[in-house]
Amino acid sequence: MTSDLMALRGDVDALAHAVAEEGAAICADWSASIERSEFRPSARNLADYLALRRRDNRPLQRRLMAHGLSSIGRLESRVMPTLDAVLAALDAITESVPRRPFPSEADFFAGEQHLADRTVEILGPPTEGRAVHLLVTCPSEAADGPDFMQGLADLGVEAIRINCAHDDREAWARMIGHARMAGAASGRPMKILMDLAGPKIRTGAVRDLDGRKRVKEGERFAIAAPGRLIDTPADLLAVECTLPQALAACQPDERIFIDDGKLPTAVMAVESWGVVVEATGAPDEDGYKLKPEKGVNFPDTHFTIPALTAKDIEDLDFVARNADGIEFSFVQSASDIDDLHKALAAIRPDWQKLSLVLKIETTRALANLPEMIVRAGGKQPTAIMIARGDLAVEIGFNRLAEMQEEILWIGEAAQIPVIWATQVLEHLIKKGFPSRGEMTDAAMAARAECVMLNKGPHLLKAISELEMLLTRMGGHQYKKTPTLRKLSSW
16 A cells, blocks of 8 residues: 555656646746736646646546545646645655645635636626626617616626627717616626627628528538629529638638528638538528528638727727726637737726636637637736637537536636626526526536626526526535535435
8 A cells, every 4th residue: 555655646746747847838938928927826827737637637536536635636726736735645644754745725725816806806796695796798778777787786796798799889888877877876886898899700692593592401502702792603592701811711621600500511612702612401491591690600711810800999999998898709819919908008008907808709719718818817807708609609519518618627727717608598588487408507607707698688587596596506516616515405
């Protein structure tokens, strides 16, 4: 047994040294991006976590568990403190000399405290009894009077989201005014987050084929650049795409999804005017009816467009002066964040006080997530939004559950809050009663720092239901860790 423990101690020691060395190298590459000294320990923890997760630690975990030691399976916010604590325990068990000291409780849980502090900084203090914050998307009617915002404040909503893709500056200003007044009246100010619209890739005009606009599985049709429908083959249905750069970058066999994935296609041929695609699925036996203003996703195509559009830059002047934070749509790289920082610096000298929410909605954003976190968090308070709608289309619905878990882990390792968004309690909000599956989904959202709800006629009822659910789940679970609250059912 002693020899087994000595071997285990040696393996954990080797792992800790390797993680520290590789983490230091990763963090060195990031160092120039980090201006906020308080973010440096978090960047280092993220680097250490990436170094740890580049290896398969499952055999080591089982050996640790067999000796009653931490399985290192819940160390996201405290990589080296956890490894140090395991080594200190192994030193004591094997009576090694000299013995390493255990980390202090304050040092061990420092990452959790950083995460909690940043969540309050970005989303405000949580409602008593509920650790998970609520973020609510404002409908256009929120500008009409104070009742909507007062209802949110009365229910303990911590933050509101204004989508700059809708309404105008006058309406946004009224929404913000109502929110500030409701917060003051309730004694609980609500944070204002404004969502830049970003580049919208949409279908445009449709050219029918013998009066028909429906596409069936296995049928080919044309996707053309704006104004190029006239150049497409006359024997094919055709639809425009608003982003010609994406069409120009397409390669054969790459996938294109239309309308949130309802119409999946594969590229058959690339032409000067666009592409010929084949429908690889359809929502029903009658096929899919092509319409304008439907979203288009290119998950396999490598193309570069600025995340900040001309409209975003115009809107940014209002957003930077009136909001508490910015939600950055279609952000895909650290250079996108650099562009936003330059634009903000031209508007207000203290722009670094604004929080920034990185909306993760593409495969490229997912691949660049750690670097984007450091580039943003090194200069301003930063959070992540799991934009599950577009992300599911981009990576595939069967991978979404796995990837939202990994995004949660990366956010915790960086010690920044994560917002769980898209279709949370959607059926309840729209119809007035929930589906069984969406209640389970909402319960899983308790592992994030914030849950976002979209607009709908039964929104206030959904907030009340979610409040009860998150309060109960908060007593059972913190992130990946079950908490042993007393059971009352048995």
